[in-house]
Amino acid sequence: MDLSEQAENIKRISGVDTKKCLRCGKCTASCPNYEDMEYHPHQFVYFIENGYLDRLLKSDAAFRCMTCFACVERCPRDVKPAKLIEAVRLTLVRQKDSNRLKPYDIIENLNADLPQQAIVSAMRKYTK
């Protein structure tokens, strides 16, 4: 799959119509994990719309998104950036050997305060 096909695929699996974006930046303004992300929600939308997907795929920004859905909630145009980020993440983990979480990593990170559900959802989020 070339990049434009991949971009189309990301739009398809996320169900996001990037053309609806008003370029207001409210998603990025709302993002609580702004500092941590190399690229910000509005850039995901803009890059995928305009053919700069490669930058997103080379960055780990998609894995820094906490999926809090603040951007989805606040977006006045109902663009749903978090879903787009989720799709980028999926595209990355579906590539060969791209699992971001190995079962044996979990043991090191286990701690009493961590709910089991978090481990399950992390497995879902970071592995194929």
Add this chain to the structure above:
Amino acid sequence: MQRIGVFICWCGSNIAATVDVKKVAAAALNEPGVVFSADYQYMCSASGQGLVKDAIREKGLTGVVVCSCSPRMHEATFRKAAESCGLNPYMVEIANIREHCSWIHKDVAEGTEKAVILMRAAVAKVNLNQSLVAGKSDVVKRALVIGGGIAGIQTALDIAEAGYEVDIVEKKPTIGGKMAQLDKTFPTLDCSACILTPKMVDAAAHDKIKIYSYSEVESVSGFVGNFTAKIRKKARFVKEDLCTGCGLCTEKCPSRKTPNEFNEGMNTRSAIYIPFAQAVPKYAVIDPAACLHFKTGKCGLCERTCDAKAVDYNQKDETIERKYGAIVVATGYNVIKLDNFGEYGYTENPDVITSLELERIMNAAGPTGGALLRPSDKTHPQKIVFVQCVGSRGQRPCDKPYCSKICCMYTAKHAMLIREKYPDTEVYVFYIDVRTPGKNFEEFYRRAVEQYGVHYVKGQVGKVAENAGKLRVYGSDLLMNEQIVIDADLVVLAAAIEPDESAKKIATMLTTGIDTNNFLTEAHPKLRPVESATAGIFLSGVCQGPKDIPETVSQASAAAVKVIGLLAKDQITCNPCVARSDELLCNGCSSCEKVCPYGAITYIDKEVNDHGKREVRRIASVNEAVCQGCGACTVACPSGAMDLKGFTNKQIMAEVDAICR
């Protein structure tokens, strides 16, 4: 049987070059009912028309077919000619053999064949034509303006100046509308009240204008030129003929805790009140929900205070019925409710305000006497953040999809005024786009940036949260590609505007169109912007779409001109090609009533004579003055009772048959 004459025009060589006109004329004589045919170089010329007229007289024609250019061009010409020699104009039909034949075909044989067929269809139609007489109805020379804001006032003044009576119905106790609440107006920064209040006074003083304040239109019936409106005059509990507007009662009133609507609830008013000092008409009004007399039966202080004996606790709502020739809707707008915009914290934090509230704060007659003070602690804000497009241009359920149009400009105005009056204040404006289409608008906005040093930030605010007595604003600066955080003292939201909630009710009442955003729809978006689709109903101001004051005033005057044009006529000629219901076939199902966009069809109980059987039936009745002749009802009618004069089922069938023959 008709006696039809067929006249084929050469149109110089425009038709004759591609259509063998002699052949068409000869073919016409084979058609049923045709007794005469002729061809001529220019049928629309005086001598060509003479040919038609002579034939009508000499051959005793009962129908005429002119094969010429488009009926949009010369149908009226030939109908007039026919009328001048006693033939009903609606017995004339045009076969369009120029635009629809000679001009688009090159082959003479092909063109001639098509022209013959088009002629045949027209002859088939004329064979079934019937004389139609255009109805006339009288025009009541008085106009009703619903809404007394700047749009309604301007419309009323213009109509009254032309010498016609106008009634303004305003639901609030005073006219003036939103403009009365504004401080300054862009782009000239002149004081809103200074330019509006003289107009309010003019309206009140004009002998042709009658103001029904604190009143609402209950129902409207009738049609263009002849509407009847029921107006409910709500009880003010103050006699308008006695009240002098001195305001003594409002000072004495012990109930003083009601939020003041005029100041957007930022201070309080008494139970008996005059909305503001320049109110027109300046009569007091009692709010029974707040008045102690109405709640406990005890007080009565205002009654005792009033020297003019104007207070009357027993006043009742009054319904007035008046006749009007035309109605102008000028119901205006409101700022949307911001309850669903949790991210800005408007409901939680008193220092997050709307622009209309800021307008009142900055107004010398406002709650702070014109001093820029935070609502929470009455201190002077050092850092102010303006947020644009709050609820505009969005697609969430709480958003409006349209641009509210006025916000960019009034925000520039506010920013500029604040920077001028308090140069120590820092002002940030978060914008998505700055839209300044209008005379001197862009220059005005640039002045705010260049001369007054207002910080314009491209990006939207994501969140406003309280933080140690300040408001922490999280916004994005898209040009820097950064999230920025500002600790502000005051946040001003440019909330979207929406049509007043009464617009929907009034549109239903007047059977005029309304769009998905509850704006009333104009008859044509470009060419008929102040008329509604319903004849005799006109639109003025924001009820039709977001507008600033200059635009509103021009539309108001335009609507007035349309009204004057209508009222200047003694009678209106109706289009005779209207729907007609066959009372014997009508089964009273109401299908036609539902599809009629004009509310022209009503159901009546009428005694009919069905082949000797007399009985009362519920049947459709078409108001010919209201019907516009679209024909939607004819197709909806399951029993075939409804037909359209001039385009009857039989006529169209005959045309189809003639074409397919």
Add this chain to the structure above:
Amino acid sequence: MSVEHESFKPTIVAFCCNWCSYAGADLAGSGRMQYPANVKIIKVPCSCRVNPTFVLRAFQRGADGVIMCGCHPGDCHYSTGNYYTRRRMTMLFDFLDFLGIERGRTRVEWVSAAEGARFASVMNDFVKNVTELGPNRKITDLRTKPEHKEGE
């Protein structure tokens, strides 16, 4: 069959609303934009004046295609007429399809008074489609088509 196609000139009935499409057709005429002579236009006040029975009548009397033109949605002179047309004709065309009158023989198009070129291209396209479909034989009263009689 192919020989018949070459010489086949379909009969097309076009219903045009007075306000947009008829004016659009006039504009096509004044712009000298060519379209086949098979198209014969009937003027109606609004596309919603077209009763489905008119369409049936046209096919019964030997038309090979029927096209209806109205104002663009939202631009109807009578505000809502073309919406009725759209609904009614969707149902009618389904029904005609069921009867064996192919979808290509029926059409609703929106042509504004400014779209002369569009009117011509719509007509060219429609005539081409109907010509490819050949003569209509369904629900036609065969007496109206002498050449059909000969064929049988």
